[in-house]
Amino acid sequence: MSIRPFQILLVEDGPGDFELVKTALENSGLKFSLDLVQEGTDVVAFLNRHEPYIDAKRPDLILIDLQFRNGVGDQTLKEIKSSHSLKIIPVIIISDSTRVEDVMISYNLGANCYIIRPVDQAEFLKLIEITMKFWLTMVKLPTRAR
Amino acid sequence: MTTVEPLQILLVEDDPGDVELTRESLSDSKLAINISVAGDGVEAMAFLRKEGEYSTAVTPDLILLDLNMPRKDGREVLAEIKADDSLKMIPVVILTTSSAETDIVKSYDLGANCYVTKPVGFDQFAKVVDAIEDFWFTVVKLPTKGQDGT
Numbered sequence: 001m002s003i004r005p006f007q008i009l010l011v012e013d014g015p016g017d018f019e020l021v022k023t024a025l026e027n028s029g030l031k032f033s034l035d036l037v038q039e040g041t042d043v044v045a046f047l048n049r050h051e052p053y054i055d056a057k058r059p060d061l062i063l064i065d066l067q068f069r070n071g072v073g074d075q076t077l078k079e080i081k082s083s084h085s086l087k088i089i090p091v092i093i094i095s096d097s098t099r100v101e102d103v104m105i106s107y108n109l110g111a112n113c114y115i116i117r118p119v120d121q122a123e124f125l126k127l128i129e130i131t132m133k134f135w136l137t138m139v140k141l142p143t144r145a146r
Numbered sequence: 147m148t149t150v151e152p153l154q155i156l157l158v159e160d161d162p163g164d165v166e167l168t169r170e171s172l173s174d175s176k177l178a179i180n181i182s183v184a185g186d187g188v189e190a191m192a193f194l195r196k197e198g199e200y201s202t203a204v205t206p207d208l209i210l211l212d213l214n215m216p217r218k219d220g221r222e223v224l225a226e227i228k229a230d231d232s233l234k235m236i237p238v239v240i241l242t243t244s245s246a247e248t249d250i251v252k253s254y255d256l257g258a259n260c261y262v263t264k265p266v267g268f269d270q271f272a273k274v275v276d277a278i279e280d281f282w283f284t285v286v287k288l289p290t291k292g293q294d295g296t
Contacts, residue, residue: 088254098287107235107289112259114287127285134281138274140261142254145247 005031009059013039024128043076060143066095081110088142152178156206158190160215171275187218207290213242228257235289
């Protein structure tokens with residue numbers, strides 16, 4: 001039985017939810033390690049362990065912060081889900097958009113699930129806690145199947 | 147505005163005992179849920195494509211898919227769903243007794259949205275079904291349940 005900490009990767013555009021996701025994971029009582037990379041080319045370099053990320057750990061779960069209102073789209077999701085070696089890693093989209101088209105695009109690109117960020121911080125924290133608990137304790141993750 | 151339209155689950159499962167357990171687990175839900183059952187992969191695909199006797203079938207909001215079934219198994223169903231542009235956005239939760247690494251990796255590779263194993267015993271089983279229901283129906287934004295926010 002694997003006891004190594006859960007490896008979580010948060011992809012976001014600018015300062016955002018890192019502290020909140022970290023708090024949610026701490027509250028879960030599970031052992032974890034949380035990495036942060038900026039949206040864009042960095043992510044694929046990180047996942048493929050290219051410079052400057054040659055020591056990067058492969059994540060068990062990826063959270064992508066989508067901020068449609070800032071024009072930040074789904075490039076990272078597209079790249080992960082079209083890569084043979086990366087596509088098995090579950091990707092959770094955290095989005096500020098409730099538009100049906102945005103939701104559809106993410107699922108069509110292979111997002112494992114789509115969550116809308118509530119405006120209220122306490123509500124958001126609770127949502128992330130439930131999400132982490134579900135994915136880390138109920139779901140079988142491909143990277144921890146052994 | 148509240149929607150009273152029930153949430154639609156397609157349960158693809160060949161074991162009548164597990165169908166019953168899933169129904170019972172979902173019956174005490176606070177949510178209005180309508181469960182349709184397909185007994186194997188052939189039925190599941192006919193249902194999803196609204197063929198033959200399923201011409202009036204409702205597109206599900208969530209699919210619970212067993213892996214090991216006669217005629218057409220869950221892996222084939224999953225591959226067909228995720229290769230079909232009109233079906234691929236529907237979340238598929240694999241619910242199976244298999245905890246084999248090859249099944250888990252293969253399922254994610256084929257595009258499963260998540261993979262959950264069936265525990266033994268009703269209480270444990272109910273807990274798992276409740277967790278799936280809770281997460282997918284109250285936390286997640288489903289592609290088929292759209293209310294435009296704009």
